[in-house]
Amino acid sequence: MRAVRLTAWGREPALSEVERPVPRDAEVLVRVEAAGLCHSDIHVIDGPEGALPYRPPFTLGHEVSGHVAALGPDADGPAVGERVVVYGPWGCGSCARCVAGQDNYCDRRRGLNWHGVGLGRDGGMAEYVLVPAGRHLVPIGDLPAHQAAPLSDAGLTSYHAVNGVRHALRDGTTAAVIGVGGLGHLAVQILRATTTSRVVAVDIREEALTLAQRSGAHAGTLMRTDTARALRARTGGVGVDAVLDFVGNTATLELAADVLRPGGEVAVVGSGGGQLTVRKPGFLPPGFRLSLPFWGTRPELAEVIALARSGALHVETEQFPLSAAPEAFDRLRQGRVAGRAVLLP
Template structure:
């Protein structure tokens, strides 16, 4: 089968031929319908050799939708031919966090060497994917796998981050989304769907702000100008909250300039939520942040939350903006990700699951 693999530190990933995996006891083999492209992939491929811990070669892709192809011995509760999404943050299944469906916070995964697909285990940028346990599969129930595959991360991650802040996202509150790209534009929709907050989107790119406004942001501002311009912009944003500042600032970039911006925009009793995989940090202290404000860095989400995200999609309240690529075009999808030219999320579709909407003409692609 074809697979898109990161094979050497510092070199671009490539499409190669590898054997089709065979499911062992308790495992499930999927015929991949779609795989999502994520900034996390770019992050791990940017790591120097002394920091890289994900194994080589690594088949990329931690967002996966597929059709159940075959079952290993002892697998029950799922049928061949069923269309499913893969819950990505695999855990041990036995610790307290896992018993709550929060395998994203598994207490034993690191010790036992359990890693998510595409982030240590072979991922979904291939024609087939081996899933370690049927509990990591969630039925699509008729939803389109191509348009919904990114919900496993680009939907689940912001939903988990926002859900924790619901007690302070009350009527009259302001929620700010920094970074209106792949995750941020979904965060805007989730905020509009499950909170009464005024939603403000910030990004350095005007087209990302246009997307945020199109999917529901009440206000959108382009950031990154001169210091005086930024000061005026921050004053304008604070005025929209009646001078109180934001109840919650969700940073989907996570570099130092954005975390510092978040700290300047949050209000008394507010939350700074750093979701983006970047090196930025937040200084929390008596003289550095408003009283009673806090900062947290959530990771991915729980299995039950993924089901809730799918219900939002099923009722039409959230939708991921996507661009389609074939598996052979995967290198170009990652080039577009690196260049920042994607509108929303890139989805890679293996040839055996060919999407009729897939455009093979590079000149015709927006």
């Protein structure tokens, strides 16, 4: 079968021919119908050695949907033919967190032990993907494959991040979404569907602000030196109740700290390598709280799929055949994708 492989840190992924896997024990083989490209794939490709808890070579693709093609002799869960999305953070399966469906926070996530689909283990940018157990599959019904795949990370991670700050988002509050790409445009939709907050979007690109508006944002502002003043003005001077930062560089972290209302929440999702100094006494707003959410839980993925099936979420996609993976990666790296790029193997 064809697969998009990362063979060394820093080397662009390439399409190659590999053996189609055969499911053993409790494993499930999924015929891939769609695999999303995440900005994290760019961070993964770049490495370098030691930055991540696993090593190449492996097949990329951690946003995967398709249908069950074959079951190992001890597999349980969905039957052959069932349409599914893959829950991607694969934990140990036996610690308290994994048993509660929180593989994203597996207690044994240490050293080279941790991996996920397309993250150390072969992923979904291929015709087939081998999933270790049926519990990692969530049924999608008649949801189109190119919608379901991005929901397993772009949708799930955004949903989990919103859940973490939800208590700060009562009536009359404002949420800011920084970085309206694959994750951010779904975060805007999730905020609109599940809170009564006003939503303000921030990005460096005009097209991203247009996407934010289409996704339901009440207002948008370009990332500039006067963005903090603009955001404060939009909240009658009180500041923003929650910031969801899908960039995570020093400029966006400082913006978040600058515009946050006392008692507010900052969730940093983006891996932009930024730093923020915590000092007491200092200049952070009183009650400042910051979290670093990672991916999401299995029950949350089922909720995201249900939300999409109800019509509340729509992923904007650019679709490519598997053979066009290099072009799709180029577009993502250059910041030219509107919403999510998705490969259709």
